Amino acid sequence: MSIKRMLLSPLYHIYERTLVNQLKSNDEDTIPQHIGIILDGNRRYAKSLGIPIPKGYKMGSDKLEEVLDWMWDLDIKVVSVWVFSTENFNRDEHQVQTIMDMAEDRTIRIRKDEKVHDRKVQIRYSGDRSRLPASLQDQIKMTEEATRDYDNHILNICLAYGGRAELTHAMKKIATNIQSGALDIDQINEDLINDHLYTNGLPDPDLIIRTSGSVRLSGFMTWQSSYSELYFTDVLWPSFRRIDLLRAIRDFQARKRNYGT
Numbered sequence: 001m002s003i004k005r006m007l008l009s010p011l012y013h014i015y016e017r018t019l020v021n022q023l024k025s026n027d028e029d030t031i032p033q034h035i036g037i038i039l040d041g042n043r044r045y046a047k048s049l050g051i052p053i054p055k056g057y058k059m060g061s062d063k064l065e066e067v068l069d070w071m072w073d074l075d076i077k078v079v080s081v082w083v084f085s086t087e088n089f090n091r092d093e094h095q096v097q098t099i100m101d102m103a104e105d106r107t108i109r110i111r112k113d114e115k116v117h118d119r120k121v122q123i124r125y126s127g128d129r130s131r132l133p134a135s136l137q138d139q140i141k142m143t144e145e146a147t148r149d150y151d152n153h154i155l156n157i158c159l160a161y162g163g164r165a166e167l168t169h170a171m172k173k174i175a176t177n178i179q180s181g182a183l184d185i186d187q188i189n190e191d192l193i194n195d196h197l198y199t200n201g202l203p204d205p206d207l208i209i210r211t212s213g214s215v216r217l218s219g220f221m222t223w224q225s226s227y228s229e230l231y232f233t234d235v236l237w238p239s240f241r242r243i244d245l246l247r248a249i250r251d252f253q254a255r256k257r258n259y260g261t
Helices: 003-025 042-049 053-073 093-112 114-118 134-147 163-180 190-195 242-254
Strands: 034-038 078-085 121-126 153-161 207-210 229-232
Touching: 003 242, 042 053, 053 078, 053 093, 053 242, 078 093, 093 114, 093 134, 114 121, 121 134, 153 163, 163 190, 207 242, 229 242
Parallel strands: 034 078, 034 207, 078 153, 121 153, 207 229
Antiparallel strands: none
């Protein structure tokens, strides 16, 4: 460890404790119950270190496990993470296959993770599963089934997900029901649309965090994010620290939410 890092380490931990105390001193109602995260910057992180891009994704995946522990320690009830978009399928075929293989490996690991079962975390996936490899689809079904009855926390993994694709999927399902006579057009309302989204049954996100410096949602939870508070940070995802999460929540607590009124 360099001398600079040795000097900064104690200051970092002091600052971290200060942030935690600030959050705890506020009303519990100001802790977001649903946080969405856009995990951006894995490729740029790998390039900045001069390492293979797949290793950057691996480091980003490891970081997610760490961040989820921080979230659950803060008693965040629902966490939605966007790990692969519908647009990402347009990337290099080898890169896509690497990510699919990693997603399958992580899905198996999640199902076997003692922390998931000890914390009673329900795992669910949002996205167009038909575009995923059959073996990954099978592992997703098994993981969801293994955690179906847990209700302390929910981890919603957005895989092969896009906000426009989600809305298109919902509209097709509703149109099919109208065509068959199972639904009348006058029954269409916001609740009905919610029921046909990938995220049906989940509350809308209170806070959405995006790493890597991009100041846009890029279609993440297009319908659900109408009243979400947004937090953007320049930190690349694999470099995301606990103080970055605490800062985002502190910023959320300082805002007055008026839901358009």
